[in-house]
Structures are given as C-alpha cells and as structure tokens.
Amino acid sequence: MRGNIIDCPICRSKDIIYSRHTGEYICKACGYIILDKERRYYKPYKKEPSKDDVEIKSKKKIVKQYRNYRENLLEEVKDYIEKYGEALSLPSVDIRVAKILLHRVINKGRWNRKYLALALLYVSNRYNSFDKRSIKEFILLDPKFNxxxxxxVIKNVLKLANVTLKYRLDEREIFSLFYGEFGYDDGVDYLMEKLINEIKxxxxxRRKSPKTVYTTVAYIAYRLLKRNNGKENITLRRVSEIVDVSEVPIRNAVKEVLRELTIEIYI
Known part of the structure; x- marks a missing residue:
C-alpha cells in the first residue's frame, strides 16, 4: 500500500497503513488521516483477471511462441539449403524450388533441420534437373548423415509436399533405339558419352526432358559420324518417329547444344 500513496504531509513518514473499516489511510507515526486529495491514487484491492482473460492471454503467448519458432526454423532450413546447394554446385532453380517446397511441409511434421534441407534439395534436383545427383552424393556432405x-525424410517430404518423382530414364534405352535403326558404332557411342559430359x-x-536430351545427343553424334564418313544424313523427322518425341523440341535442343558447344551441323 505504501507505494500507492504519497508520504505523510505532516511528518513525512512513509509508514502509512490502510484501515479497511473506515477506508482511510492513516500515518502510523503521527496518526494523521490523509485526505483523498492528498493521495496520488488508490487501489486497495487488486483486480483479479477472469478465467477468460487468462485463457486468451495464454493462447496469445503460445501463438507468439509458435510463430517465433516457425520463423526461426524457416530461416535455419533456408540457410542450410543455400549452404548445401552451393556445396553440391546445384543450379539456382533447384535451390528456389527447394525453398518453395519447404513452405509446403514445414507445418506438417517435426523435422531435423539438416536432413530436411538436404531432402528438399534432393527432391528438387530429381524433379527439375537433367543433371540428377545420387543419394550418395548428398550423404557425403556430412559424415554424420545416415x-x-x-x-x-525424402519419403515424408514427397508425401507431404504431394510431389511424385518421375521414373529416371536410362540413356541406354534411347541409344538402343538408334543402334537398332542406324547400327552400333564404337565411335558414336564414345561421342555420345563425351557430348553428355559436355552438356552437363x-x-x-537443363529444362528439357531427359528423353529429349538423350535423343538430341544421339542425333548429333550420328550426324557428325555419318557426315564424316560420307553417308546420308539422318533427318529429325525420322528420329522423332523412332523415339516418339515431337520434332520441335528436338530441333530447339539441337540448336542450343550446337550453339553452346560450337559444333557445326546443317540441320
């Protein structure tokens, strides 16, 4: 009570008591009854909060704590995505897609930050890139990874993010179609392998489908070899019929590869 009123105006004593019977403040030292106008404010009874007020305050506190936790978690996982993406030399599109997927799954489970970041990058890489990385390459980033x-974690991310990874096409499936149609040649096989490495x-x-990429590689390799051997050229129309891919994306991919790798072929 002493902190709620001024000192005694007569003796300046701080020893003030409150009488519940009369509702007055009395100086214990000199007995002076302090008037209402001499008091700063009067709160003899502290108002107790209702149950509803306590519940609302508690809920607000929990929501605030959860928001802070979620924001911190998002920032930490994004930092790991950037860190691991740079370590693996992944394209920027893989990192961006991984961050988008992060917002889909962050509220749907309890995650280990490092495993989640790595799993998101793996899913993004397998979903987007032509240059797909193996699980072993991701695991080697940290010897503690299991x-x-x-x-x-990858399985949970795929399920919660509602993402389906497409079947990984083996380049030999496409190349075998060319072998059957145009014949096998060691020089062509070696050249196709070199072209794939250069493209990567x-x-x-990068944005083309694996089927289009491997068809492009095989087409360029056979065209280069056939031209050098003086044999007839292989047409894009014939190639598109063999692999069941539209002629337009193959033509565009061939032009881009020839331009970037400075190879000269008349299409």
Missing amino acids: TKKFRR RHGVI
Whole structure:
C-alpha cells in the first residue's frame, strides 16, 4: 500500500497503513488521516483477471511462441539449403524450388533441420534437373548423415509436399533405339558419352526432358559420324518417329547444344 500513496504531509513518514473499516489511510507515526486529495491514487484491492482473460492471454503467448519458432526454423532450413546447394554446385532453380517446397511441409511434421534441407534439395534436383545427383552424393556432405534416415525424410517430404518423382530414364534405352535403326558404332557411342559430359559441364538444355536430351545427343553424334564418313544424313523427322518425341523440341535442343558447344551441323 505504501507505494500507492504519497508520504505523510505532516511528518513525512512513509509508514502509512490502510484501515479497511473506515477506508482511510492513516500515518502510523503521527496518526494523521490523509485526505483523498492528498493521495496520488488508490487501489486497495487488486483486480483479479477472469478465467477468460487468462485463457486468451495464454493462447496469445503460445501463438507468439509458435510463430517465433516457425520463423526461426524457416530461416535455419533456408540457410542450410543455400549452404548445401552451393556445396553440391546445384543450379539456382533447384535451390528456389527447394525453398518453395519447404513452405509446403514445414507445418506438417517435426523435422531435423539438416536432413530436411538436404531432402528438399534432393527432391528438387530429381524433379527439375537433367543433371540428377545420387543419394550418395548428398550423404557425403556430412559424415554424420545416415542413409536410412535420409531416405525416410525424402519419403515424408514427397508425401507431404504431394510431389511424385518421375521414373529416371536410362540413356541406354534411347541409344538402343538408334543402334537398332542406324547400327552400333564404337565411335558414336564414345561421342555420345563425351557430348553428355559436355552438356552437363556447360549446363546446356537443363529444362528439357531427359528423353529429349538423350535423343538430341544421339542425333548429333550420328550426324557428325555419318557426315564424316560420307553417308546420308539422318533427318529429325525420322528420329522423332523412332523415339516418339515431337520434332520441335528436338530441333530447339539441337540448336542450343550446337550453339553452346560450337559444333557445326546443317540441320
């Protein structure tokens, strides 16, 4: 009560008491009854909050704590995505897609930050890029990573983000169609392997489907070899019929590869 009123105006004593019977403040030292106008304010009874007020305040506190936790979690996982993406030399589109997927799954489970960031990058890379990386390449980033746990996190991310990874096409499936139609040649096989490595190194035609990319590689390799051997050229129309891909994307991919790798072929 002492902090709620001024000192005694007569003796300046701070020893003030409150009488519940009369509702007056009395100086214990000199007995002076302090008038209403001499008091700063009067709160003899502290108002107790209702149950509803306590519940609302508690809920607001929980919501605030959750928001702070979620914001911190998002920032930490994004930092790991940037860090691991740079370490793996992944294209920027993989990193952007991983961050988008992060917002889909962040509220749908309890995650280990490092595993979640790595799993998001893996899913993004497998979904977007032509230059697909293996699980082993991701695991090697940290010796503490466990392969089984990483696979489990990937499975959860795919399920919660509602993402379906397409079947990984083996380039040999496309090349075998060319072998059957135009014949197998060691020089062509070697040239196709070299072209794939150069395309990956230069980051060419990343947005094309794997089927289009491998068809483009096989077409260029056969055209180069046939031209050098003086044999007839292979047409894009014939190639598109063999692999069941439209002629337009193959033509565009061929032009881009020829331009970026400075190869001269008349299409």
